[in-house]
């Protein structure tokens with residue numbers, strides 16, 4: 001899909017920059033923003049490449065490198081950390097055989113750490129794309145991954 005099609009419902013004003021960047025990233029099957037995307041947004045919003053680049057670098061949800069279809073963001077803020085003591089992230093690493101900021105060989109999952117995801121009372125917490133998962137443990141995570149893999153497999157049939 002052409003960039004113009006992706007963002008046509010957004011007026012070319014700077015207040016729309018975050019929404020436009022989100023749309024472009026979500027429409028890239030590899031879940032990231034290219035240099036061409038940033039240049040295009042700068043031109044569309046009549047601003048500089050460096051101001052767009054600065055926004056992309058500031059917000060951790062944006063990536064400048066290819067990622068999996070499902071981006072797992074594990075909360076690494078103090079409360080989740082205290083409740084969980086890194087067991088969640090270790091379990092994910094083991095189950096997917098990847099480290100932080102890495103992507104599985106099948107390009108399905110990428111693993112990132114995140115600041116507070118806003119659900120501290122239900123720690124430990126992670127997000128996969130836009131969905132929040134709370135009160136996690138190893139078996140819940142295993143079920144979540146199995147369910148995603150199975151859905152993806154069914155889509156291919």
Ligand code: FES
Pocket residue numbers: 075076077078079080081116117118119120123125
């Ligand atoms: S500290 Fe983890 S969600 Fe807030």
